[in-house]
Amino acid sequence: MGFLNGKVALVTGAAEGVGVAFANAVAAEGAKVAICDIRENVADRAREIGNTHGVETRSFQADTGLPEDCWRVVDDTMEAFGRIDILINNAGTISMTSPTDPWEKSIEDYDLVMNVNNRAYYLFARAVFPIMKEQGGGDIVNIATDHIFTERNRPSGGGWVMDNYDSSKWGLNGFLLSWSKAGEPDNIRVNGICLGATDSHMLRSFTGEENLTPEVIAGWMKPTDVAQVVIDLMKDGRSGYNIPVWRADPVVLTPRTDDFSLKVGVMKSAFKA
Ligand SMILES: NC(=O)c1ccc[n+]([C@@H]2O[C@H](COP(=O)([O-])OP(=O)(O)OC[C@H]3O[C@@H](n4cnc5c(N)ncnc54)[C@H](O)[C@@H]3O)[C@@H](O)[C@H]2O)c1
DSSP states (O other): OOTTTTOEEEEESOSSTHHHHHHHHHHHTTOEEEEEESSTTHHHHHHHHHHHHTOOEEEEEOOTTSHHHHHHHHHHHHHHHSOOOEEEEOOOOOOOOOTTSOHHHHHHHHHHHHIIIIIHHHHHHHHHHHHHHHHTOEEEEEEOOGGGOTTTTOTTTTOTTOHHHHHHHHTHHHHHHHHHHHHGGGTEEEEEEEEOOBOSHHHHHHHOGGGOOHHHHHTSBOHHHHHHHHHHHHHHTOOSOEEEEOTTSOSSOOOOOSOHHHHHTOOTTTOOO
């Protein structure tokens, strides 16, 4: 018996990468799980998760960059399971960008990265918020990046080749602050995970096959450890936090704090609560 027995979790981008670990972690706690991904193997992945943990699963091949796909995934999850208690907004993409990029490339990059990393998070939350309100509560977890947690580790963000990616993730702060307040009366908790380097399909491709030495991989976090932080976060019941998770620290849920800049992870000098 897990603490999520009877609950339903929706995890986006869970055919590969860290999302698979999130889906496995909630399934291990007894939740029924719906996953979506642009990749065809999403159906195999859902079967694998169901067989491993003995829970019902559903899979949807969907492009979260398209509003109609976001809506369809939520609608079909409701049809299958009748409720949604947990949304893990995880599907993400990256493209190398620079202020000197050609105009057409810049527009394409912006549309791709913003739609998948930002608009889809907004739309999934928009679709599940009324459902969670009606049910009397829920958890929304947005997967961000350590680039936006300036209070401690990465004041310069992702550097000069990630302006677009970093903007898409910085934008999640607006959702975090607003949704956590909006959800409070209805027991809807909203948090962000400010993730550092974690072994995944994305990080391996970004690093390049030729650089994948055992030492490099050993320096990354394991998706299962990160997923455990998300489980601990939901057990803890807090809301309105950006949780820093990176290798320099133990990969554990940080303590609750009354310090607003530590809670959200934005430099005191840059933001007054
Ligand atoms: N791995 C890291 O080091 C790291 C660090 C910081 C933040 N993140 C964030 O964590 C999340 C997961 O990243 P990951 O490293 O597991 O990446 P990944 O590429 O290994 O996995 C992401 C999954 O999302 C899916 N996806 C991408 N675009 C999609 C779309 N349009 N529609 C549906 N599915 C789509 C991919 O097919 C893939 O299965 C992302 O939001 C990423 O920005 C990762």
